Amino acid sequence: MFPLSRTAMLAGVLAITALAYCQFFTHGFVLDDHDLLDRVIPAMHSPVDAFNTGNAFQSYYRPVFLTSLWVDNMLFGAQGWGYHAMNVILHLLAAWCAFLFAERLFRRPLPAAAAALLFAIQPVHTENVSWISGRTDILCAIFVFLALSAFYDLLERRKLKDAWLAALYFLLALGSKETAIVTPALCLILVMVWSALPKSAPAIPDAETQKRRHRKPQVLVRRQSVKPVVLGLVLFASCAGAMLLLRSLVMKSDFTENTFTTAGAQWLNAVRCLGMYLQHSVIGGGYEYLILGWRIQDPSFNLALPTETVDWVLIAVPIASYLGALVATIVWKRSVTAIGLLGFMLFLVPALGFVPIQSIFSVRFLYIPSFFLTLAFVDGVLALLAIKAISRVPRATVILSAGYAVIILLWGYGTFTQDTLWQNDKTLFLSMKNEAAESPVYRFSIANAYRYLGEYRSAAGEFSQAIEIYPRYRDAYINLGGCYMMMGQRNEDEYKEAITTYEGALKIFPSDPRFYMLIGDAYLRTGDRDHARLDYSMAYSLDKTSLEVRKRLDMIHVEIPGMNN
Numbered sequence: 334m335f336p337l338s339r340t341a342m343l344a345g346v347l348a349i350t351a352l353a354y355c356q357f358f359t360h361g362f363v364l365d366d367h368d369l370l371d372r373v374i375p376a377m378h379s380p381v382d383a384f385n386t387g388n389a390f391q392s393y394y395r396p397v398f399l400t401s402l403w404v405d406n407m408l409f410g411a412q413g414w415g416y417h418a419m420n421v422i423l424h425l426l427a428a429w430c431a432f433l434f435a436e437r438l439f440r441r442p443l444p445a446a447a448a449a450l451l452f453a454i455q456p457v458h459t460e461n462v463s464w465i466s467g468r469t470d471i472l473c474a475i476f477v478f479l480a481l482s483a484f485y486d487l488l489e490r491r492k493l494k495d496a497w498l499a500a501l502y503f504l505l506a507l508g509s510k511e512t513a514i515v516t517p518a519l520c521l522i523l524v525m526v527w528s529a530l531p532k533s534a535p536a537i538p539d540a541e542t543q544k545r546r547h548r549k550p551q552v553l554v555r556r557q558s559v560k561p562v563v564l565g566l567v568l569f570a571s572c573a574g575a576m577l578l579l580r581s582l583v584m585k586s587d588f589t590e591n592t593f594t595t596a597g598a599q600w601l602n603a604v605r606c607l608g609m610y611l612q613h614s615v616i617g618g619g620y621e622y623l624i625l626g627w628r629i630q631d632p633s634f635n636l637a638l639p640t641e642t643v644d645w646v647l648i649a650v651p652i653a654s655y656l657g658a659l660v661a662t663i664v665w666k667r668s669v670t671a672i673g674l675l676g677f678m679l680f681l682v683p684a685l686g687f688v689p690i691q692s693i694f695s696v697r698f699l700y701i702p703s704f705f706l707t708l709a710f711v712d713g714v715l716a717l718l719a720i721k722a723i724s725r726v727p728r729a730t731v732i733l734s735a736g737y738a739v740i741i742l743l744w745g746y747g748t749f750t751q752d753t754l755w756q757n758d759k760t761l762f763l764s765m766k767n768e769a770a771e772s773p774v775y776r777f778s779i780a781n782a783y784r785y786l787g788e789y790r791s792a793a794g795e796f797s798q799a800i801e802i803y804p805r806y807r808d809a810y811i812n813l814g815g816c817y818m819m820m821g822q823r824n825e826d827e828y829k830e831a832i833t834t835y836e837g838a839l840k841i842f843p844s845d846p847r848f849y850m851l852i853g854d855a856y857l858r859t860g861d862r863d864h865a866r867l868d869y870s871m872a873y874s875l876d877k878t879s880l881e882v883r884k885r886l887d888m889i890h891v892e893i894p895g896m897n898n
Contacts, residue, residue, distance in 0.1 A: 456617025463755035500568035608648030626693035673709030758782030
């Protein structure tokens, strides 16, 4: 029905995907991007530094990701469009690598192109592509798909170079994001279903050759060595161990995002996350978790487990559908569908709250799993076409192709519209107002959005509302006072507002040296060096190790006994 070459199919996949993300040049930096690009990347002098540092929170070890940002910084400086252009290019490369692996499984380019396009155009991936910090999953996916392709070649050709190549790609995937750790498990599944996967037809001598040999065509079956496959699995284990060792030597803290402490709550959270991941694989969106899933001291403001029956029903329906598809796969013995459904679950395990770094719902974790879900979908369509009752329906292929085209149009439009939300912090958080308006974290986040744009008056109003909702919001006090300090450059009366803000914070955090230091900064701006000296001295008495406080005391020529010891 589609007499297109393999190259034309792949070019079509990439062109349609690029069209959906054609607004990339209007985008700036959002959320974690500011800290990464203002503090972490400028501190790197060469790519080597990426291997001896963590991310903004010193909790994730992703040297490949940091190296890519270092390269962007060298090429584009502070120009946001350059970073976003690179994200789009990497996403296209991930789609290409997905096509290569799918082509090996299907043994045909058309279903591989269909799966790659469904993967690349999904609206849920806008968080990965439109957010610079979401690049971790894209890089990880590229190397995971290449590692799986190399391992497939290893199973087929049994050459040692494929084992080493698969291990190299796996190591690079681990350096991009920790979720790659489950790749060897999927390779074991490939080994188990290998005999049932589509194979290329064996070469049979032509008639003339057979006539000369005076014998019937025979297909010789040779026993292939398992040593290269075993070597590949051993290399995978070695790479994982090496990366874990390197991480333990570099990381400075054990940060955890887990907010559920009991086993029952963890399992319920896993079920909730699975259902939400399945839902957003189809509808996209889900960015409100950036607000509702925040970890602050008052748990009532965090992403809690659902309490309404209807919510659990909405979660149960997609899970039941997934389990039903898995059972049908076993009954029909569809090997590619099995790889797709099991691969989806495997790469979601790190996002279900059973590992220390993740317990909240994060749609960016769907980047790799969604590809395996599209594999299962495409192979399921092929299974339907193989049923005689369906294949006899007039123009069944045309009908299914039209349905596929509708999905591509809807998803493409959804990707295009959701991509517009990621232009900057303001556009992103304003889109969440209906879902999270009463959250102090929402008020704090939209306030930061105004602050980044230089709209300090609007920012101050939002920070004040965040404090009103949650009076112990320490960072909100710091940033609110910072807005008054910036406005004080035009109107010195604003410095008094900053002092009032910081003094109000001290009533709640009386032993926090940072607020004394900030009050000293505000008094110094007003010209009151005596008050500044007293507040800096108080900050020093509370924290004698602070380099910031020492710098300020030196600046106003204050010597405290023992300060230089």
